[in-house]
Amino acid sequence: MLTKSFVAALALFASVHGASSTTNVCTEDERTANSQADIDNLSGCSTLEGNLILASTLGSATINGIVNITGNLIATNNSQITSIVAPSLATIGGEFELNVLTVLSTLSFPALTSVGSINWVTLPSVGGLDFTTGINSSDNVYISDTGLSSLDGINLTTVDNFELNNNLNLDDVEMGVKSVSNHIDISFNGNTAVSFPSLVWANNLTFQDVSSLTTPYLSTVNASYLLINNTFTSVAAPNLTTVGGLYVQDNKQLTNISFPALKTVGSAGIEVSNNTDLEKFSFPVVQTVVGAIVLDGDFEEASFPKLTVVRGAVSIDSTGDFNCTDFNDLNSSGGIRGNDYKCEAASTTSTSSGTATATSSVASATSADATTTSTSVATTAAAAAATTTHKSSAGELAGASTFVIGGAITAFFLGLF
Ligand SMILES: *[C@@H]1O[C@H](CO)[C@@H](O)[C@H](O)[C@H]1NC(C)=O
Numbered sequence: 001m002l003t004k005s006f007v008a009a010l011a012l013f014a015s016v017h018g019a020s021s022t023t024n025v026c027t028e029d030e031r032t033a034n035s036q037a038d039i040d041n042l043s044g045c046s047t048l049e050g051n052l053i054l055a056s057t058l059g060s061a062t063i064n065g066i067v068n069i070t071g072n073l074i075a076t077n078n079s080q081i082t083s084i085v086a087p088s089l090a091t092i093g094g095e096f097e098l099n100v101l102t103v104l105s106t107l108s109f110p111a112l113t114s115v116g117s118i119n120w121v122t123l124p125s126v127g128g129l130d131f132t133t134g135i136n137s138s139d140n141v142y143i144s145d146t147g148l149s150s151l152d153g154i155n156l157t158t159v160d161n162f163e164l165n166n167n168l169n170l171d172d173v174e175m176g177v178k179s180v181s182n183h184i185d186i187s188f189n190g191n192t193a194v195s196f197p198s199l200v201w202a203n204n205l206t207f208q209d210v211s212s213l214t215t216p217y218l219s220t221v222n223a224s225y226l227l228i229n230n231t232f233t234s235v236a237a238p239n240l241t242t243v244g245g246l247y248v249q250d251n252k253q254l255t256n257i258s259f260p261a262l263k264t265v266g267s268a269g270i271e272v273s274n275n276t277d278l279e280k281f282s283f284p285v286v287q288t289v290v291g292a293i294v295l296d297g298d299f300e301e302a303s304f305p306k307l308t309v310v311r312g313a314v315s316i317d318s319t320g321d322f323n324c325t326d327f328n329d330l331n332s333s334g335g336i337r338g339n340d341y342k343c344e345a346a347s348t349t350s351t352s353s354g355t356a357t358a359t360s361s362v363a364s365a366t367s368a369d370a371t372t373t374s375t376s377v378a379t380t381a382a383a384a385a386a387t388t389t390h391k392s393s394a395g396e397l398a399g400a401s402t403f404v405i406g407g408a409i410t411a412f413f414l415g416l417f
């Protein structure tokens, strides 16, 4: 046992030492390897300055010798390649793109730590990553339609975009990321359990079809936070104080939402709609909502005890026994600054709705227009989300339309103000 690992350590030392002692930079704009011999031709290059393309004629590829590729490593449209192995490769400066490799099953990059961006689409036969050291640095990660059951081998501390969709075997995702400068979007995978135990802030977050979500330290979502169509029964963000907008829709089994520290909601507002089993919810310390509030569904209690100002519209539609009094009071005392106020519930429809209609008809035509826009944008966001579908065929995915739709939801949503 000891001897064995000692030998392994020696071998590792020898290979690392060997590579660094023969530092040799080869400059190629772009090298297309049509055969293993073409790849071996580069094995004397510790650094390949340029791009390496693995052509669709390759049935497997072993990249020996190269430690750094400054450009891209790309393999696309290859229906016969089963294995890509790079024992010494530590960095890929540009894009690591694997696209439509239908029988690829071995992806072995034991020394890889840093990749400019990861773009893997339609790799149905890749079940796991053999990334022993592990990637700890990448600006953008887009993984779609793969057979991956976990992302063991990728653990980043910061990232710009981290997007996973249509990976139907993906059971869980746990990553130590602390901040996300643009977007985490985890949508339409298998019923994935998601955990970001160290996440403090993200610009946008989108979770769809997720079975559990853990974000104990999340304190800010600068732009929008979307929770749509998930299967969890409860969701909590104990340390979340600020969101640009919060959108909780169509989570059919959801019975408990917990945002105990959420104080400020920005211009994208709050929407809680069509969560069939969510009877009661509370935003105990929300004080200000810059955008609109839209509550729709079969709830009986929606309390905002500290709410003093809503700059946008308020639209409440409850098929349950909801008491509109508190919102009516806020509206009559001028706390709802938007031009449209509506609170309709099974029990109190006529009174509150009548008051609302009277109030908004006094408002000027211009502001009424603005309000109409906010309301219809909320609907559009829902519609955009609803039109996103699960994808499976390689052809459809090559278009990567899910990527675009993810952005569209947020864009529409942000239009709320
Ligand atoms: C690599 O390929 C070039 C031509 O592309 C050739 O001149 C050179 O001899 C090859 N080197 C090796 C080690 O195969």
Ligand SMILES: *[C@@H]1O[C@H](CO)[C@@H](O)[C@H](O)[C@H]1NC(C)=O
Binding pocket: 019, 020, 023, 046, 047, 067, 068, 090, 091
């Ligand atoms: C590879 O790149 C890293 C970081 O850019 C550098 O520290 C290392 O010396 C390079 N290795 C070789 C063999 O060129």
Ligand SMILES: *[C@@H]1O[C@H](CO)[C@@H](O)[C@H](O)[C@H]1NC(C)=O
Binding pocket: 076, 077
């Ligand atoms: C891959 O193949 C599809 C269909 O054969 C083609 O439309 C697409 O342009 C190809 N992509 C690349 C990068 O070669």
Ligand SMILES: *[C@@H]1O[C@H](CO)[C@@H](O)[C@H](O)[C@H]1NC(C)=O
Binding pocket: 113, 133, 136, 137, 157
């Ligand atoms: C990533 O890992 C490498 C090697 O294990 C280490 O040298 C580097 O500092 C790490 N980088 C980050 C951002 O954690």
Ligand SMILES: *[C@@H]1O[C@H](CO)[C@@H](O)[C@H](O)[C@H]1NC(C)=O
Binding pocket: 155, 156, 157, 174, 175, 176
């Ligand atoms: C990710 O890395 C952090 C340290 O950077 C570590 O604490 C955490 O356990 C790692 N997570 C996973 C899932 O490997």
Ligand SMILES: *[C@@H]1O[C@H](CO)[C@@H](O)[C@H](O)[C@H]1NC(C)=O
Binding pocket: 216, 217, 218, 219, 239, 241
């Ligand atoms: C919550 O966030 C604040 C910063 O907003 C931070 O100081 C505090 O340590 C966090 N608490 C927990 C339990 O994460």
Ligand SMILES: *[C@@H]1O[C@H](CO)[C@@H](O)[C@H](O)[C@H]1NC(C)=O
Binding pocket: 181, 201, 202, 203, 220, 222
């Ligand atoms: C998001 O908010 C955090 C916490 O306030 C801040 O540190 C970060 O710079 C903001 N990011 C963006 C992209 O605005």
Ligand SMILES: *[C@@H]1O[C@H](CO)[C@@H](O)[C@H](O)[C@H]1NC(C)=O
Binding pocket: 234, 236, 256, 257, 258
């Ligand atoms: C809802 O979830 C929070 C946080 O997990 C928990 O403290 C609370 O007891 C739950 N409420 C109910 C009614 O289950």
Ligand SMILES: *[C@@H]1O[C@H](CO)[C@@H](O)[C@H](O)[C@H]1NC(C)=O
Binding pocket: 273, 274, 296, 379, 382
């Ligand atoms: C909630 O669902 C109902 C019925 O399916 C639909 O008419 C309504 O527009 C939905 N509300 C939102 C805000 O999506």
Ligand SMILES: *[C@@H]1O[C@H](CO)[C@@H](O)[C@H](O)[C@H]1NC(C)=O
Binding pocket: 323, 324, 325, 326
């Ligand atoms: C509705 O709430 C108000 C104040 O919160 C209360 O006075 C009133 O009795 C409630 N109405 C019903 C029907 O429960």
Ligand SMILES: *[C@@H]1O[C@H](CO)[C@@H](O)[C@H](O)[C@H]1NC(C)=O
Binding pocket: 228, 229, 249, 250, 382, 385, 386, 387, 388
């Ligand atoms: C939720 O999922 C159902 C069924 O998968 C779908 O019909 C519906 O449009 C989805 N809703 C949203 C808002 O995406």
Ligand SMILES: *[C@@H]1O[C@H](CO)[C@@H](O)[C@H](O)[C@H]1NC(C)=O
Binding pocket: 182, 183, 203, 204, 223, 224, 406, 407, 408, 410, 411, 414
């Ligand atoms: C994330 O939020 C920003 C606003 O800061 C917005 O412009 C952008 O479109 C959003 N990005 C995505 C991918 O949703």
